[in-house]
Amino acid sequence: MLIAEDLLLLLTDDESGRVASMAPVDTGLGGALLVDLAVAGRIDFSGKPKKPVVHVVDPTPVGHPALDEALRRLGEKTDEKAQAAVDRIGRKSRESLYDSLAARGVVRREDGKVLGLFPTTKWPEVDSSAEREVRAELHAALVQGVTPTERAAALASLLLAMDQLGLVVERPDRKAAKARAKAISEDDAVGDGVRAAVQAAQTAATMAIVIASTTVTTSATT
Numbered sequence: 001m002l003i004a005e006d007l008l009l010l011l012t013d014d015e016s017g018r019v020a021s022m023a024p025v026d027t028g029l030g031g032a033l034l035v036d037l038a039v040a041g042r043i044d045f046s047g048k049p050k051k052p053v054v055h056v057v058d059p060t061p062v063g064h065p066a067l068d069e070a071l072r073r074l075g076e077k078t079d080e081k082a083q084a085a086v087d088r089i090g091r092k093s094r095e096s097l098y099d100s101l102a103a104r105g106v107v108r109r110e111d112g113k114v115l116g117l118f119p120t121t122k123w124p125e126v127d128s129s130a131e132r133e134v135r136a137e138l139h140a141a142l143v144q145g146v147t148p149t150e151r152a153a154a155l156a157s158l159l160l161a162m163d164q165l166g167l168v169v170e171r172p173d174r175k176a177a178k179a180r181a182k183a184i185s186e187d188d189a190v191g192d193g194v195r196a197a198v199q200a201a202q203t204a205a206t207m208a209i210v211i212a213s214t215t216v217t218t219s220a221t222t
Contacts, residue, residue, distance in 0.1 A: 005100065
């Protein structure tokens, strides 16, 4: 499972097959894809820690459609800021990730129409075993204080960046979990590539949340 796939499962309601409406989903997925590519040794980063630049160091396909497409798109530009890369590769990645999950029987595709006019697609969960495993790892790391796996560390950091820890932690534990996720994201055990990808996702997600909040506030006052 890709970290991007794990993240998408966490963001998708098991029964309705729809993502959390207020979450900067594509931004999070872009960050997760960067993490996956960094872990696979296909990309590296340079520049300042808070403004990393992404470089493709190995264009060899990984063998996953969504990841290979992200790698191809990153190869189209040289010395691109990671924040811009997060936004660019995150867009339109959702369906490819869902398709891969559906091909393995994790979710199923349901096409329909809203008001009988507008096409819509839902992805309800079929096999919950993968998501249960991820949630168990996150609970152990964020609530119980267990040293996180690389996957749990990356996911906790991405969820923190997206302000979506509430999807995996009950309300009474959220304040402590947020502090724990922040510590995990800054820990030396998290590789430089993963940290740079998460930092880029955090910056992009913060901007997306601010823009969304501004749009909602403007709409409410007009």
